[in-house]
Amino acid sequence: MFGRKNPEVLVVGAGPVGLFASLLLARRGVRVKIIDRDWRTGAHSYALALHPRSLRLLDELGLKEAVLQEAYPITSIGFYGGGERRAEIRAGGNSAQGLLAAVLRQDALEALLENALASLGVKVRWNHELSRLQSRPESAVATVHRLVKQTVGYAVARTEWTVGRTDKFEAAFVIGADGHRSTVRRLMGIDFQTLGDAQQFAVFECRTGADPGREMRVVFTQGATSALWPMSGGCRWSFELLEPAVPVPARVKDRIAVDLGPARYPMLSEESFQKLVAERAPWFDAPVREIPWRIAVPFDRRLASVLGKDRVWLAGDAGHTAGPVGVQSMNAGLGEAYDLASLVAEILLDGRSSDCLRAYGERQLAQWRRLFAPASDLQSGHRADPWVVEHSGRILACLPASGDELVDLAGQLHLGPR
Ligand SMILES: Cc1cc2nc3c(=O)[nH]c(=O)nc-3n(C[C@H](O)[C@H](O)[C@H](O)COP(=O)(O)OP(=O)(O)OC[C@H]3O[C@@H](n4cnc5c(N)ncnc54)[C@H](O)[C@@H]3O)c2cc1C
Incomplete structure (x- = not known):
């Protein structure tokens, strides 16, 4: 239908979700172009963590061995309140390989996916920015700027990205995996509704001199959630901030590993870190030798009103954002990338009707609404611990799962949807 220059599918955004969708399409034989x-x-x-379902999907793309070689296994989650251990969840049932989650740095996952894609002959077109999008019944036309570096300024020269060239691509489908500030979502006029309070977290990645263990720990204190993730050689602490940072930090994905440290935000100093640990997790006694990375970052709870229509569909953070502790937005995004790319491949290669995409979008949104549901929508079994019942809504948001697997994990604590 389209010339060779045009892809069958244009994927906008080379984060984990766009890379995963492109890889699946390329493996099925669809001509795909991915820009960022x-x-x-x-x-x-x-x-930093993959849910069991994500591990199974990566396995289908032949990446399980590579992932497990680099990943750090999580086999249990401990819940803490008032300085004491209150509840726990253990791997079992549907968990992949006895894991509740696998800790794999997002940059490592992205590198794995980019290399796997390159091995199929698909290179990410970096410095290519989507600027316009027209959705038609049978195709979508994207205007893409190729960005180039230019030196500007007279007395003091500086480098800026400017538009070097503009191309138009016509594709049978466009997948918008372009993150929480999605251009695709904006150009499609899709509303991004707020479904809960925004949160801010201070994140500290630590090198420690202790065995990090295999347990993720979640700590509830008055109004704030904190999470401890073991990582190879250390751990990551994420503390929800009760007093938001000023100026409000931007949620920006750095492309160079820099640690701005406490220069901008005093609450990222080592003294603040020690204070937060002492107040919220007095049981944490690993000797912290270094904090190579720290950041203050905001998280909204938002959901797109629809995930797409006709030939343009959203996946990942472009369609939803959630709090960080359950790592739900990226992992649900990988699931969406899998479902969406599989349907698109069936439509293009097997002549399946594109009506199936509407059902896909509704299914995903229903799953997200359930995840954002208030605690009153949860039912506690008569065996549920009173502390668990009191914190049920917060617990659900912290479990590393979504959909039916989330229901299974919550079941270990005798919690379930009404
Ligand atoms: C500082 C920070 C800390 C985080 N901490 C956590 C955490 O602790 N736990 C957690 O679960 N999540 C965390 N996240 C969120 C997590 O990184 C995202 O959920 C995940 O990256 C989503 O993947 P994605 O592929 O949907 O989008 P992204 O990874 O955001 O990728 C989108 C890509 O689209 C590109 N793009 C955007 N607009 C255009 C355009 N117009 N044209 C072309 N390309 C475009 C961007 O450059 C980007 O590379 C954090 C994010 C940040 C920035």
Whole structure:
């Protein structure tokens, strides 16, 4: 239908979700082009854990061995309140290989996906920015700027990215995996509704001199959630901030590994870190030798009103954002990339009707609404611990799962949807 220059599918955004969708399409034999306005993959650990379903999907793409070689296994989650251990969840049932989650830095995951894609002959077109999009019943036409570096300024020269060339691509489908500030979503006029309070977290990645263990720990204190993730050689602490940072930090994906440290935000100093640990997790006694990365970052709870229509569909943070502890947005995004790319491949290669995409979008949104549901929508079994019942809404948001697997994990604590 389209010339060779045009892809069958244009994927906008080379984060984990866009890379995963492109890889699946390329493996099924679909001609795919993937563009990203930035110049390389991210440089930090960001969404650092893979849910069991994500591991199974990566396995289908032949990446399980590579992932497990680099990943750090999580086999239990401990919940803490008032300085005491209150509840726990253990791997079992549907968990992949006895794991509740696998800690893999987001930059490592992105590098794995980019290399796997390159081995199929698909290179990410970095520095390519989507600027316009027209959706038609049978195709979508994208206007893409190729960005180039230019030196500007007279007395003091500086480098800026400017538009070097503009191309138009016509594709049978466009997948918008372009993150929480999605251009695709904006150009499609899709509303991004707020479904809960925004949160801010201070994140500290630590090198310690102790065995990090295999347990993720979640700590509830008055109004704030904190999470401890073991990582190879250390751990990551994420503390929800009760007093938001000023100026409000931007949620930006760095492409160079820099630690700005406490220069901008005093609450990122080592003294603040020690104070937060002492107040919220007095049981944490690993000797912290170094804090190579720290950041203050905001998280909204938002959901797109629809995930797409006709020939343009969203996946990942472009369609939803959630709090960081359950690592739900990226992992649900990988699931969406899998479902969406599989349907698109069936439509293009097997002549399946594109009506199936509407059902896909509704299914995903229903799953997200359930995840954002208030605690009153949860039912506690008569065996549920009173502390668990009191914190049920917060617990659900912290479990590393979504959909039916989330229901299974919550079941271990005798919690379930009404
Ligand atoms: C500082 C920080 C800390 C985080 N911490 C956590 C955490 O602790 N736990 C957690 O679960 N999640 C965390 N996240 C969120 C997590 O990184 C995201 O959920 C994940 O990256 C989503 O993947 P994605 O592929 O949907 O989008 P992204 O990874 O955001 O990728 C989108 C890509 O689209 C590109 N793009 C945007 N607009 C255009 C355009 N117009 N044209 C072309 N390309 C475009 C961007 O350059 C980007 O590379 C954090 C994010 C940040 C920035």
